[in-house]
Amino acid sequence: MARAALPGRLTWQLVSVVDLVEETSRTKSLVLARPDWPGGYRSGQHVDVRLTAEDGYQVQRSYSIASAPEDDHLVLTVERLDDGEVSPYLVDVLQPGDELELRGPIGGYFVWEESLGGPLVLIGGGSGVVPLRSMLRHWSGTDRSVAVRLVYSVRRLSEVIYHDELLGYGALDGVDIRFALTREWPDDWQGRRGRIDRALLEDVGGPPSAKPRVYVCGPNAFVESAAGWLVEAGHDPSRIRTERFGPTGT
Amino acid sequence: MSPVSRGFLGHRRPVADPSRLPPGQYLETGFPVLSAGPTPHTPLDEWSFLISGEVDEPVSWPWKEFLELPSEQVTVDIHCVTKWSKFDTHWKGVSVDTLFEHINSEAAYLTAWCDGGYTTNLPREHVTDGKAWVAYEYDGQPLHPEHGGPARLLVPHLYFWKSAKWVRGLTLTVDDEPGFWENYGYHNLGDPWLEQRYQGD
Amino acid sequence: MEPLDGNAIAGDLFEHFGNEMTTATGACATCGTVSVIAELTVYMRAPGAVVRCRHCGNVVIVLVHIAGAIRVNTDRFQLAAAELA
Numbered sequence: 001m002a003r004a005a006l007p008g009r010l011t012w013q014l015v016s017v018v019d020l021v022e023e024t025s026r027t028k029s030l031v032l033a034r035p036d037w038p039g040g041y042r043s044g045q046h047v048d049v050r051l052t053a054e055d056g057y058q059v060q061r062s063y064s065i066a067s068a069p070e071d072d073h074l075v076l077t078v079e080r081l082d083d084g085e086v087s088p089y090l091v092d093v094l095q096p097g098d099e100l101e102l103r104g105p106i107g108g109y110f111v112w113e114e115s116l117g118g119p120l121v122l123i124g125g126g127s128g129v130v131p132l133r134s135m136l137r138h139w140s141g142t143d144r145s146v147a148v149r150l151v152y153s154v155r156r157l158s159e160v161i162y163h164d165e166l167l168g169y170g171a172l173d174g175v176d177i178r179f180a181l182t183r184e185w186p187d188d189w190q191g192r193r194g195r196i197d198r199a200l201l202e203d204v205g206g207p208p209s210a211k212p213r214v215y216v217c218g219p220n221a222f223v224e225s226a227a228g229w230l231v232e233a234g235h236d237p238s239r240i241r242t243e244r245f246g247p248t249g250t
Numbered sequence: 251m252s253p254v255s256r257g258f259l260g261h262r263r264p265v266a267d268p269s270r271l272p273p274g275q276y277l278e279t280g281f282p283v284l285s286a287g288p289t290p291h292t293p294l295d296e297w298s299f300l301i302s303g304e305v306d307e308p309v310s311w312p313w314k315e316f317l318e319l320p321s322e323q324v325t326v327d328i329h330c331v332t333k334w335s336k337f338d339t340h341w342k343g344v345s346v347d348t349l350f351e352h353i354n355s356e357a358a359y360l361t362a363w364c365d366g367g368y369t370t371n372l373p374r375e376h377v378t379d380g381k382a383w384v385a386y387e388y389d390g391q392p393l394h395p396e397h398g399g400p401a402r403l404l405v406p407h408l409y410f411w412k413s414a415k416w417v418r419g420l421t422l423t424v425d426d427e428p429g430f431w432e433n434y435g436y437h438n439l440g441d442p443w444l445e446q447r448y449q450g451d
Numbered sequence: 452m453e454p455l456d457g458n459a460i461a462g463d464l465f466e467h468f469g470n471e472m473t474t475a476t477g478a479c480a481t482c483g484t485v486s487v488i489a490e491l492t493v494y495m496r497a498p499g500a501v502v503r504c505r506h507c508g509n510v511v512i513v514l515v516h517i518a519g520a521i522r523v524n525t526d527r528f529q530l531a532a533a534e535l536a
Contacts, residue, residue, distance in 0.1 A: 010462065010466060014253060046461075048462045050252060051255040051258045052251065052252040052253065052254050052255050053254065053255070053258050053259060053260055053262075054254050056251055057260055057262065058252065059260060062459060062462065083280070089255070089257070089258050093256075093258070095256075098255075100255070101255070104462075106461045107458060107461050107473055108461075108474050109458065109474045109487060109488075109489035110458055110489065219453060220453040220455070221453070242456065242489075242490065243458045244453075244455045244458070246455055248455070248459065248496065282496070283496065284496045285496060286510075287494055287503060288454070288508070330498075331498050332498055431498055431499070431515075434499065434515050434522070434524060436515070448517045448518060
């Protein structure tokens, strides 16, 4: 069995932290120098990040890439988990000038690029929006002939990551951006109040005959119900790609 | 070794008494939950504990009878092969010595088997003479399902994968028969003081 | 304890097989359900990763880190020969 040895791929390398951007009170984007990856990467892929303490203790976590392949920097958006071991370090301790060890790009299943076509349907729960944002950024750099629809479910408006950027896409032709606020919403909120349901998904999914490319990302239960409803509504399971997020530390 | 990540410490805490920490371990203040599958939820009126295999007569106890067996409160240190250790954990359960009073067997080994299909193997001498319990309370409360409730095996002198969660019985065996993790390369015995994490250690 | 999916072990699988494996197809040895690795159920919080068939729940793949090396057992997941090329 031949090992696909692509230089620079899946080998651990150090990248510099260029900037840190607070997205919400609990999430921060890490703006990193572009890694040495011949062939670049694809929207939807992720990296593994590895931290090493002075005594050699190591931990590793996966983070979806938030930037588009065409962007100048590699961006990861990290949500601080209160009892996390890695995320509090990345969000609270890491500084511009530090170096981060990572390997990638990883993943060949949960990816979208312009050549795959559309309509493009993106369904995200919580930090599941991160790889979908990479797809949107990539889309915006194309000739934008593909229709794109996003529904993004979060607890409250203050937790919407990339809020202004997403609304900016929503103002473009052929783009439909919706937020579903599940716990709290402003009194004058015109969008979805409460969790996504099958009817909303059917609306966003559109007719199965249009054969959309669907990407669902978020916690396990969210992905299970969203993907399940779309299949029940007649969408081709092979055109629905899923990625489940969750804490992986012990 | 990889370069050090400036300022990264992780969850570890300083150890007051290093002689209690086996080689390669770190002290953990939480109680991490590790699992190879979904948490089973066997109703207590369907639960029973069975000792069988190389025994003259198998013996089993339904839940209510199990709770009526003589029990012990123990405080022990526990050590996970994923490198965390936790000191002074409090449990209540039935000593395996008490359970073995009810059987006749010459067998030298046993396999613990569990709801959800997990198994682990142990030499009989490592679960007798006050070394092991079937525990159903942790820290004064009924054992939570995610930590193995209603009952788990507790064998604190070995790595904690031997303390099988959701245990339903022990099968006495003539030969040592590797269980789940042992079959995938983990050590047959798992003594943390000899750092027996993997086969060949 | 929420499980993840095969995407979560993509990096380790690549390291072991030398190839992107999340799109690799195989059949559960217990129930025969065919799936891509990305869609299998993965329990990460263990002394290793335990991968189960989403249909019947039985173990199909086990991944362990032993002495710094990654070992992947796919005995219960019948990968198409082409996937391993």
